[in-house]
Amino acid sequence: RQLKELNRGLEDKIKGRTQELEKAYQLSNELMEKAVYSNIRLAELYSEVDEAKRKLDKKIQELSMLNEVGKTMTSTSDLGKLMNVIMDAALGELGVEMGSVILLNRKERTLKPGIVRGNVQDPLLSSKRLDGQGILLKLLRKNKSLLVEEVEEDPFFKGLKKEIPGIQSLICVPMRVKDRSLGLLNMYSKESEGGFHRDHLNFISSLASQASVTMANIYLINERIQEERLAVMGRMTSYVMHDLKNSLTSIRGFTELIGDDDLTREDRKGFIDIVTSEISRIVGMTEELLEFCRGKKGVLQLAECEVSALIREILPLLEKDLRARGITVRTDLKYSGTIQADKEKLKRVFFNLTTNARDAMSEGGELTITSDQVGEFVLFSFKDTGCGIPRELQKRMFDPFVSVGKSHGTGLGMTIVKKIVGEHRGTISVESEVGEGTTIHIKLPRKQSI
Secondary structure, three states, X not given: OHHXXXXXXXXXXXXXXXXXXXXXXXXXXXXXXXXXXXHHHHHHHHHXXXXXXXXXXXXXXXXXXXXXXXXXXXXXXOXXXXXXXXXXXXXXXXXXXXXXXXXXXXXXXXEEEEEEEOOOXXXXXXXXXXXXXXXXXXXXXXXXXXXXXXXXXXXXXXXXXXXXXXXXXXXXXXXXXXXXXXXXXXXXXXXXXXXXXXXXXXXXXXXXXXXXXXXXXXXXXHHHHHHHHHHHHHHHHHHHHHHHHHHHXXXXXXXXXXXXXXXXXXXXXXXXXXXXXXXXXXXXXXXXHHHHHHOOOOOOOEEEEEHHHHHHHHHHHHHHHHHHOOEEEEEEEOOOOEEEEEHHHHHHHHHHHHHHHHHHOOOOEEEEEEEEEEOOEEEEEEEEOOOOOOHHHHOOOOOOOOOOOOOOOOOOHHHHHHHHHHHOOOEEEEEEEOOOXXXXXXXXXXXXXX
């Protein structure tokens, strides 16, 4: 009996131990499963972190690229250069060859290619199967971007596949600033290049947004330049009419004198020469103004010019007017030799300086014209006893449209004088005191290097 009880007790212990082992084994399995799950989850987390880091690095790279592209964009005021910068950035980032910038004609409300890369025309805009113009205008009007990841599977756009074999994806992003529509940035990928996805669309949207600001600024600047150009044209017309009136009045006066029967042959020839000279001056002045408007450097017709002859040809044109205003002219030509210059242009310089002096002496006075040789240069001075020029205006008197002491002046005379002097590699300076008068100094080389 004791043996049975001992066996029973031993069996109970074995059974209890077995149960404990089973529980331990079960717990071990559970811990193993949890460890495996934890390792799997940890691996997934590592993968997610790596993916997040990859995306972050790519985003940083994109932002850095957009920043650099933005700097390049803001540094240009040329629409063509801007569109090239846009295309270089878009094609380079997406790794494709085909793209375009489509511009909106605001007056006609039509679209036209601004720049196209990788194809002769923009595939969608020039599509014969689709109304590309209408589709793009609708996107622009609604300010809605378009991403077609698989052209072949899209029931609406699959027709492009037949026109552009191998095309896989397309992106169309409107370019707008506030309420102003500018155009669209279109990108296309081929099957060999891989398709577009949402990240590509986000990048192109950011690029288009940045480019739109610069493009709008370029349009605004061009519009203002056009407005200013029209204003300049008006002022130029005023200038031309004023000078033409003076020259034509002179021509009319001498033409009437030429008809005098008592005129000697020599005087008549002299008057004809003056008329001819005035006509040449009108032609030359017109050419000079055209050069000024175009912003181009004038071409000099160089010749050996006698200084005294230059002054003699200018004064008779103004002699009657100067005498009527009570202005006497004194010349002191210490240098009366030759100078290599464009005779007609230099005469225009002297004529403008003389008329400026005349206008500054409304109550009469004296104009002194001198010349002297200084080394290899000739120094001309035009000194009047007029009203003088305020110091604050002396710094700006050679700027366009700055008029000093003349109610009829448009402020181009001294600008053209400085331009001609500069073309002769000379210098011009001014000395003036209000109430005492003004002296203009012009220093020109005797010889011009070819």
